[in-house]
Amino acid sequence: MPPVTEPTPPPGEVPIPPGDYPSASGYPPPPPGSKPSLPGYPAPPGTFTPPPAETNAVPALPQNAYTPWIRRVGAWIIDTIPVLLLTGLGQGMLFLFGEGNCSTRGYNGGQGVYCTAQPSTLGLALSFLFGLAALAFALWNYGARQGITGSSIGKAALKFKVVSERTGEPIGFGLSIVRQLAHIVDAVICYIGYLFPLWDAKRQTLADKIMTTVCLPTA
Numbered sequence: 396m397p398p399v400t401e402p403t404p405p406p407g408e409v410p411i412p413p414g415d416y417p418s419a420s421g422y423p424p425p426p427p428g429s430k431p432s433l434p435g436y437p438a439p440p441g442t443f444t445p446p447p448a449e450t451n452a453v454p455a456l457p458q459n460a461y462t463p464w465i466r467r468v469g470a471w472i473i474d475t476i477p478v479l480l481l482t483g484l485g486q487g488m489l490f491l492f493g494e495g496n497c498s499t500r501g502y503n504g505g506q507g508v509y510c511t512a513q514p515s516t517l518g519l520a521l522s523f524l525f526g527l528a529a530l531a532f533a534l535w536n537y538g539a540r541q542g543i544t545g546s547s548i549g550k551a552a553l554k555f556k557v558v559s560e561r562t563g564e565p566i567g568f569g570l571s572i573v574r575q576l577a578h579i580v581d582a583v584i585c586y587i588g589y590l591f592p593l594w595d596a597k598r599q600t601l602a603d604k605i606m607t608t609v610c611l612p613t614a
Contacts, residue, residue, distance in 0.1 A: 461597055461610060470555070471549060474537070478533055494514070538569075538572045538575075539568055558611060559608055577606055580601045
């Protein structure tokens, strides 16, 4: 019986010696018997599964765990006092530095002096500066301070803060300003929106519901 010989490759081709080689993709082949995971089924042993993302969302709480309405009113009063003082001082500058103009007029055979007053340039400038200071204070108090720490001056004094229901964290400068503007909705319905915390399960105003925020005690 003649010996068995390997077939001769066609001209121009070199035979590949036997052995294990990496796949063309550059990655080693999967181990024998492994199968890719399918949706709805657990991954095979040895496969890394990332842990679920942590969340600080505010859990469901009883109504008395949220800040009472009366404390929110007190905080609003404290926050409003500096704005009113600065605005009032600005108006006072108009009268204090007003320019008087008096004239003499005849009346029933006699003479009378009539005086009128109008704002001076200095009074207008000072009034504008005080008004600008009031606006800057409100932006800092309700935007920067409340947006970053969760508490305006009034809220810090009465020990509570505004946080997002979704994250449990302060909502930041921009959204804090938007929340203040959203209180317009509370006002346009005869200010009933401000009374919602009296009966709402989360003691939220309509602005809170729009912005998904809640007020929680800090102590």
